[in-house]
Every structure is written in structure tokens, then in C-alpha cells.
Amino acid sequence: xxxxxxxxxSYKMGxxxxxxxxxxxxxxxxxxxxxxxxxxGSGKSTLLNILGMLDVLDEGSYTLDGVPIKNMNxxxxxxxxxxxxxxxxxxxxxxxxxxxxxxxxLPLYYQKVGRRxxxxxxxxxxxxxxxxxxxxxxxxxxxxxxxxxxAIARAMAAEPKVLLADEPTxxxxxxxxxxxxxxxxxxxxxxxxxxxxxxxxxxAKMCKRIVHLKDxxxxxxxxxxxxxxxxxxx
Amino acid sequence: xxxxxxxxxxxxxxxxxKLRTFLSGFTVALGILIFVVLFGMGNGxxxxxxxFFGDDATNxxxxxxxxxxxxxxxxxxxxxxxxxxxxxxxxxxxxAMFVEYTTPRITRGGLVKYKSESNNYxxxxxxxxxxxxxxxxxxxxxxxxxxxxxxxxxxVVIGRLVEQDLFGTKNxxxxxxxxxxxxxxxxxxxxxxxxxxxxxxxxxxxxTRQLIEKNTDKIDQFIVGFKPExxxxxAMALDKSLGRFIREKKHISPEDQxxxxxxxxxxQLKQNxxxxxxxxxxxAFVAFGTIIAGIIxxxxxxxxxxxxxxxxxxxxxxxxxxxxxxxxxxxxxxVFITTISGFIGMILGIxxxxxxxxxxKDYFITNPFIDITMAISATxxxxxxxxxxxxxxxxxxxxxxxxxxxxxx
Numbered sequence: 001x002x003x004x005x006x007x008x009x010s011y012k013m014g015x016x017x018x019x020x021x022x023x024x025x026x027x028x029x030x031x032x033x034x035x036x037x038x039x040x041g042s043g044k045s046t047l048l049n050i051l052g053m054l055d056v057l058d059e060g061s062y063t064l065d066g067v068p069i070k071n072m073n074x075x076x077x078x079x080x081x082x083x084x085x086x087x088x089x090x091x092x093x094x095x096x097x098x099x100x101x102x103x104x105x106l107p108l109y110y111q112k113v114g115r116r117x118x119x120x121x122x123x124x125x126x127x128x129x130x131x132x133x134x135x136x137x138x139x140x141x142x143x144x145x146x147x148x149x150x151a152i153a154r155a156m157a158a159e160p161k162v163l164l165a166d167e168p169t170x171x172x173x174x175x176x177x178x179x180x181x182x183x184x185x186x187x188x189x190x191x192x193x194x195x196x197x198x199x200x201x202x203x204a205k206m207c208k209r210i211v212h213l214k215d216x217x218x219x220x221x222x223x224x225x226x227x228x229x230x231x232x233x234x
Numbered sequence: 235x236x237x238x239x240x241x242x243x244x245x246x247x248x249x250x251x252k253l254r255t256f257l258s259g260f261t262v263a264l265g266i267l268i269f270v271v272l273f274g275m276g277n278g279x280x281x282x283x284x285x286f287f288g289d290d291a292t293n294x295x296x297x298x299x300x301x302x303x304x305x306x307x308x309x310x311x312x313x314x315x316x317x318x319x320x321x322x323x324x325x326x327x328x329x330a331m332f333v334e335y336t337t338p339r340i341t342r343g344g345l346v347k348y349k350s351e352s353n354n355y356x357x358x359x360x361x362x363x364x365x366x367x368x369x370x371x372x373x374x375x376x377x378x379x380x381x382x383x384x385x386x387x388x389x390v391v392i393g394r395l396v397e398q399d400l401f402g403t404k405n406x407x408x409x410x411x412x413x414x415x416x417x418x419x420x421x422x423x424x425x426x427x428x429x430x431x432x433x434x435x436x437x438x439x440x441x442t443r444q445l446i447e448k449n450t451d452k453i454d455q456f457i458v459g460f461k462p463e464x465x466x467x468x469a470m471a472l473d474k475s476l477g478r479f480i481r482e483k484k485h486i487s488p489e490d491q492x493x494x495x496x497x498x499x500x501x502q503l504k505q506n507x508x509x510x511x512x513x514x515x516x517x518a519f520v521a522f523g524t525i526i527a528g529i530i531x532x533x534x535x536x537x538x539x540x541x542x543x544x545x546x547x548x549x550x551x552x553x554x555x556x557x558x559x560x561x562x563x564x565x566x567x568x569v570f571i572t573t574i575s576g577f578i579g580m581i582l583g584i585x586x587x588x589x590x591x592x593x594x595k596d597y598f599i600t601n602p603f604i605d606i607t608m609a610i611s612a613t614x615x616x617x618x619x620x621x622x623x624x625x626x627x628x629x630x631x632x633x634x635x636x637x638x639x640x641x642x643x
Contacts, residue, residue, distance in 0.1 A: 054552060054637040074633070075556040082554020093549045093640060097250040110554035115239055158554070 001065055001162060001193050002028040002051065008059035009046055020046045022216035024060070028162075028195065033188040033226070035204035036197045038213035045166055047213065048197045052085055052164045053077045065161050082110050086155030090167035092147040094139040100126060100150045101135040107158035125153040129183055145176035152183060156192075163187065163194040169203055175232075181206045182229035202227075244567050254542070255571055258535045262572045262616060263579030265528025269521050269612050270583025270604050276517025278594065278602030280510055293334070294367045295458045295473060296497040297480070306487035315484050315493050318451040319444075325458065328479060332460045332472040335363035338440045338453035344414035346436065348400040355396060357413060357436040359443030367457045368426065370437075375407045375422030382439045389442075391422040393433035413438070416446065469500035521612070528616050533623030536568060540627035547631050548639020557632035564628040565621055572620040576613040584609065 009021040020043045028034055038044040049055035050062065053069060062069045064084055072080065086107075087093075094103045105122035113121070126132050129149040139147055148168060155163055165184070169177035181203060188194050188208075196207060204210050205227045212220035248255050299315040322336045340359040345352055358364070365377045373394060382389055390413065397406045397420075406420045418438060426432035444450050460472050473496055480486070486493035540547075547560055587602045594602070631639075 049637050052552070054640070055635065074551075075558060078551060078554050078556040081552060087552050089640065093545075093552070095546050095549055097247075102246075106550070107553040109239070109243065110550075110556075110559065115242065154553070 001030045001032075002026070002195075003063040004051075004060065005062075006060040007047075007050065007057055007062065009043075009050060009055070009057055020216055021050075021057075024216075024218060026211065026218060026221075028193060030193055031188070031191050033185070033194045033208045034196070035207035035210045036195060036213060037199060037201075037204050037210055039199065042213040043216045044197045044199075044213045048164055048166050048195065051162075051195065052087060053081050054087075078110075082107060082158060084161045086158055086160035086163045088148070088151050088155050088163065088165035088168045090170040092139070092144075092151045092171070094147055094150060094154075096139050099136050099138055100131060100142065100153075103139070103150055104154045104157050107154060111158060121157055122153075125157045126150070128156070129153045143176075144172050145179055148172060148176075148180050149183060152180070152187070156187060161193065163192055165194065165196045167197055167199070169198065169200065174202075177203065178229045178232040182233050185226070185229055240563070240566070244563060244570060247563070247567060248571065254535075254539055258532060258539065258568065258620075259571050259575035259578075261531040261535055262528060262620065263575040263582070265524060265531060265616060266576050266579030266609075266613050267583045267586070269524045269528070270580055270609050271586050271602075272524060273517060273521045273608065273612075274583070274587040274590075274602035274604040275594075275599050276513065276520070276602075277604065278590075278599035279517070280513050281600040281602075282595075282598045283506075283510055283513065292499050292503045293460050293462045293469070294499050295460065295469075295476060296455065296499070297458065297476070298455045298495040298497070300492045300494050302486055302490050302493045304487040304490040306490065307485050309485050315486065317453050317456060319453065320451070321480075321483065322453070322456055324483065325476065325479065329458075329472065329475055332464055332468060332475070333458055334461045335361075335366065335459040336456055337361035337363040337367060337459075338456045339364065340440055340443050340454045342414075342443070346396070346400070346414075347412040348406075348409065351400045353396075353399055355434055355436050357390075357438060357443075359438050359440040361440055363459060364437065364457065367459055368428075368432075370424045370426055373423045373425050374405075375420070377422055377424070378437060378439050383441050386441045386445050387439060388416065388418045389421045389439065390418040391424055391437040392420055393435050394423060394425045395430060395433040396436060397423050399434075466500055466504055469498065473498045473501075525612055525616060529619040529623060532568075532572060532616070532620040536564075536620070536624040537627045539568075540564065540624075540631045544631060544634065544639050548634065548636045551632075551636040552640065560632040561625065561628045564631070565624055568624040569617060569621050572617045576617055580609050580613050 004024055004026040007021055007024040010017050010019040024047065036044045036047060046055065050057050053072070064080070067080070069080070095106070098106070101119065101122045104125055105118040108118040108121055123132060123135060126135050129152055131146060131149055131153070134142060134146060139150070142150065168184070169180055172180060184194060184196070185206060196203070198204055205224065206229050207224070208226050209221070209223045211218055297317070299317055302309070302311050302313045302315065305311045319338070322338065326333055326336055337360050342357050342359070343354060344357060346355045360378070361383060362377060362379050364370070370377065375391070377391055378389065390411065392406065392411070400406070400411065401409070406423060409420050410417045411420060413436065440453065444452070458476065460469060464472065477496060480494055481488055484493065547555070550560065584604065587604060590599070590602055592601060
């Protein structure tokens with residue numbers, strides 16, 4: 001599903017160049033649930049952004065679902081993002097003047113799905129995350145956990161090939177974190193490929209594979225036995 | 235780009251961001267409102283100007299007799315020049331190419347009485363053509379005609395205010411009034427846009443006046459109406475030819491500036507038109523400035539709007555919005571708001587102008603108005619420039635990498 005070879009990325013900070021990713025080789029199979037761990041500054045978010053086509057790589061190659069991601073203009077990148085990828089952010093990134101249902105249907109709008117179908121799908125995905133009754137509420141009327149669940153529903157609505165989550169539990173307390181992880185595990189159980197960036201070991205342990213990043217290189221990549229989040233959720 | 239779905243999305247955004255909508259709409263509406271009102275008031279100023287100077291015909295020359303200051307051809311200086319009826323006949327004959335009509339004007343004052351009412355009025359003894367020179371408008375009855383001149387009838391045409399003063403609400407037509415001791419029959423009542431003084435005049439046939447004054451053929455001054463088609467240049471040529479003709483006939487030295495005087499309205503008209511043009515330029519300049527201010531205002535708001543929306547646009551881009559769809563949604567939104575509010579401002583402005591009407595006449599603003607095409611063009615201009623001004627920040631926003639936009643807090 002994802003194939004990365006010898007990936008380099010550096011940022012210019014004034015006169016200095018910050019070499020963030022120094023040759024990453026990494027691949028993800030269909031249906032995996034991968035945690036990317038590392039301390040702050042290890043390059044884990046940069047990696048996720050490149051995977052999400054939110055940022056471009058300097059060197060190396062990136063293939064997503066058999067399609068080489070290279071020299072893309074913004075329009076093309078936007079179309080690929082829309083078709084292949086779903087995003088979940090630490091700060092939720094819901095559009096604050098749109099209701100939960102409208103937020104969820106937004107990727108479908110950019111897929112040119114008709115209005116009625118959009119609404120039906122939005123409600124379906126909100127139901128999956130257990131927020132059907134909150135469909136008409138604005139993000140400001142929702143709790144942090146609810147917001148993240150709306151964001152997950154939004155990411156799933158486009159039926160992406162890969163779900164990318166950047167610290168999805170970073171802004172949540174541990175109880176809510178486990179609820180969100182429970183949801184992510186269920187989505188993974190249904191066969192979706194998911195990548196999660198986190199620095200919390202207990203969240204990482206709920207994935208099926210942990211990739212450790214340090215100073216721009218992968219220092220450890222192991223498959224683990226998944227801890228189910230459902231045992232922490234009443 | 236124009237599917238109903240896109241419009242729904244745009245309406246949705248507009249409705250849910252009331253402050254933003256209000257700010258940009260208000261700027262445009264205010265800009266257009268001020269433009270329309272200013273431009274209309276400028277036109278009102280020009281109207282006042284036209285009223286001041288436009289009440290008399292402009293294709294006329296006024297000729298006044300004077301007193302010579304240079305001896306010439308055996309005539310002494312300090313000789314009084316007098317015109318008589320034959321002069322007019324000669325002028326019409328010799329300058330037929332230019333001249334449309336001539337009319338004497340003999341001005342006298344006198345006590346005018348009707349029953350117990352009496353007042354002092356100026357009377358002018360004139361020919362029928364005087365009506366064109368003075369642009370006299372008949373309210374009722376008729377003006378003097380050539381039969382009156384031939385028969386030396388004791389008829390008068392009186393001003394609206396003369397009738398009001400002497401007759402009150404009564405009809406004056408057919409009544410007899412006493413003008414300096416002689417009874418005249420009122421045959422017409424006129425009005426004149428030149429103001430109250432012009433409407434306190436009494437016109438009588440010049441031949442009748444001459445008969446009263448010991449059957450003289452002298453005329454005080456006269457008016458030469460020329461054919462409008464000869465234009466400004468023709469009028470100036472006529473001015474010269476007429477001067478030469480009079481000098482020749484009355485034996486006045488070509489160097490003598492005081493034998494007689496010609497007031498050329500065409501010359502004055504040109505100056506007036508220039509003044510009006512300057513007024514128009516000032517008005518246009520102010521209006522242009524208002525539009526520029528409006529454009530700057532809407533540009534600022536567009537920059538603010540895009541800045542405020544950076545994060546939202548980043549989210550949209552992450553969810554699959556293409557740069558084109560980002561730009562088009564921002565532009566359509568701004569064009570929609572500016573169009574609606576622009577036309578609201580325009581209609582309000584026109585309403586204000588209509589409401590003003592002649593209320594500001596004391597401040598030299600008469601009947602302010604704006605040409606509807608002008609108002610619409612200005613509005614469209616503002617919309618177009620609003621869109622251009624919106625395009626630049628929209629383009630920049632569309633080019634921001636989603637990751638940068640998402641970091642924006």
C-alpha cells in the first residue's frame with residue numbers, strides 16, 4: 001500500500017538547513033495499523049505529512065497504492081488526497097461554522113458527490129462513531145472526544161485507502177483517548193490501513209506495529225501484539 | 235463552477251459568517267452610496283449653474299448704443315449714437331447669411347394700475363422675435379405678433395408675477411391695465427426661468443412705444459438672433475461683421491471702443507461651458523476617488539477575510555479542495571456579496587438623491603441626479619475590482635501548502 005525508499009527531507013531555517021529525515025525506508029501493507037513513535041523533533045510528523053501529500057519530499061521515492069507520488073502540482077495532490085487519504089489531526093481541524101454532519105460531508109463535496117447522497121453518507125459515518133444525534137451541532141457544542149470522533153467520521157467518509165492520524169489523542173484525556181483508539185481499532189478491524197503518529201507508549205501499544213524514529217532515521221520497526229482499547233471503555 | 239451545489243456551499247458560508255459578509259457588503263454599499271450621492275450632487279451643482287445662465291437664448295448678440303470718443307470723418311467726438319428701425323432692416327438684409335431675427339428693445343419704467351392695485355414695473359417695447367431671445371414661455375393668451383407691430387396695437391403681455399400682483403387670482407386676459415396713463419389690453423401672461431425679476435416685466439409692441447413717444451423711429455438697443463448652425467466660429471464672425479457694419483453706417487472710427495457695444499452671448503456661453511466642464515471634472519475626480527477608496531476598502535477586507543480563513547482553507551485543501559476550487563469559492567463569494575450590496579448601495583443612493591430633490595436649492599444644488607448607466611458602470615467597476623483585489627489574496631491562500639495553513643492558529 002505504502003512504499004518509501006531512501007526518503008530525505010530538510011527545511012531551510014534562515015541560513016541553516018535542518019535535515020529532518022535522513023534516508024527512510026519503510027513500507028506498509030494493506031490493513032495494517034502502524035504507530036510511528038519518536039520524541040519531538042524526530043521527524044515523525046514530517047514523515048506523516050509527506051505520506052499525506054501535505055508536504056513534498058526532497059529525495060527518494062514514495063509510492064501510494066501503486067501510484068508514484070512525484071512532482072505533483074497542487075491540483076493533482078488535492079485530488080489524490082481526496083481519493084486516497086483521510087486525515088485526523090491533533091487539533092481536530094473541524095470547520096467551526098459548519099455542523100458535524102456538514103463537516104463530515106465536506107470531502108464528499110470535493111468528490112462531487114450529490115447533496116442528498118452526501119447527507120446520507122455523513123449520517124451513516126456519524127452513526128458509526130456514535131454521534132448521529134449530534135449531527136446538527138456545531139463543533140463548539142461538542143466535547144474534545146466528540147470532535148475527534150467527528151474528525152474520524154470525516155476522514156472515513158471519503159472512503160480513503162489510508163487513514164493518517166497525527167497525534168489523534170494528543171489533546172484528549174486518557175479515558176477519551178481510549179474511546180478514540182477503540183474506534184480506530186474497529187475501523188482497522190474492518191480492513192482499513194491506518195497510520196498513527198504518537199509519542200504515548202500506551203496508544204502505540206494499541207497498534208499492530210510500532211516504528212521508532214530518532215533523529216530522522218528508523219531505529220526500530222517491530223510487530224507487536226495489539227492491546228485492545230475496548231477493555232478500558234465501559 | 236456554477237453548479238447549484240457550489241452556490242449552496244457559497245450561500246452557506248455567507249450566511250454563517252455574518253460579520254465578514256456585513257463588513258465587505260457594508261464597504262461596497264457605502265462606497266457606491268457615497269459615489270452616487272456625490273456624483274448626483276455634482277450634477278445638481280451643474281444644474282444650478284445651467285439655471286443661472288441658461289434662461290436666455292444663447293444664439294443672440296445684444297447691441298447697445300454708446301457715445302463716440304474719437305472724431306471721425308468730420309464728425310466730432312462725444313456724439314451720441316442712436317439706432318432706429320431702418321438699422322434693423324439693413325442688418326437683416328446685409329447679414330442675412332447669419333441672422334435669423336432681430337428685435338428692438340426699448341426699456342421704460344412706469345406706474346401700472348389695475349382698478350385699485352398699482353405698482354411700478356419695467357416695460358419693454360419689443361418685436362415678436364423677442365420671445366425667442368428671452369425664451370419667454372407663454373402661460374396663457376399669446377405673445378405679440380407682427381400684426382400688433384404693424385397696427386401699433388395697445389396690447390401688452392404681462393409677467394406671471396405682474397398678474398399675481400395686480401389681479402390676484404383673477405384672470406387678466408382681455409382686461410385693461412393703465413400703463414403710465416395709457417390703457418393697454420392684456421393679451422397674454424408669460425413665465426420665465428430667469429427668476430422673479432424677469433416675471434415682473436411687461437412687453438408691448440415697439441411700434442406702439444414709438445408712437446407714444448412722438449412717433450419716433452428710434453430704438454434704444456436691439457438684439458440680433460443668429461442661426462444656431464453657424465456655431466461659435468460663425469457667431470464670432472457675425473460679431474465682427476456686425477461691428478464693421480454699424481461703424482460704417484454710423485460713421486464711427488474703427489478705433490473707437492465706445493460708440494456702441496456688442497454683448498456676445500456665444501462668447502459668454504463658451505466660458506460658461508468651460509466652467510461647467512471644470513465642475514464636471516471636479517465631480518468626476520471626487521467620484522473617481524470614492525471608487526478608488528471603495529476598491530481599497532474591499533481589497534483590505536478581502537485580505538482580512540482570506541487571512542481569517544487560512545486555516546479553514548488548509549483544512550479544505552487537506553480534504554481534497556483543489557487550488558482552483560479554493561480561488562473560485564472565495565471569488566464567487568466576494569463577487570456575490572459585492573454585487574448584492576453594490577446594487578443596494580446604488581439604489582439607496584438614488585433614493586437619497588430623489589429624496590433631496592430641490593431641498594438643497596439654497597446650497598446651489600438643484601435636482602441632483604445620476605445617469606443610471608453611470609451608476610451601474612461604477613457599481614460593476616467596483617465589483618470587478620473587488621474580484622481582482624480578492625483574486626490576489628485568494629491565489630496566495632490557494633498556493634499555501636496545506637501543512638502551513640493547518641499550523642496557522
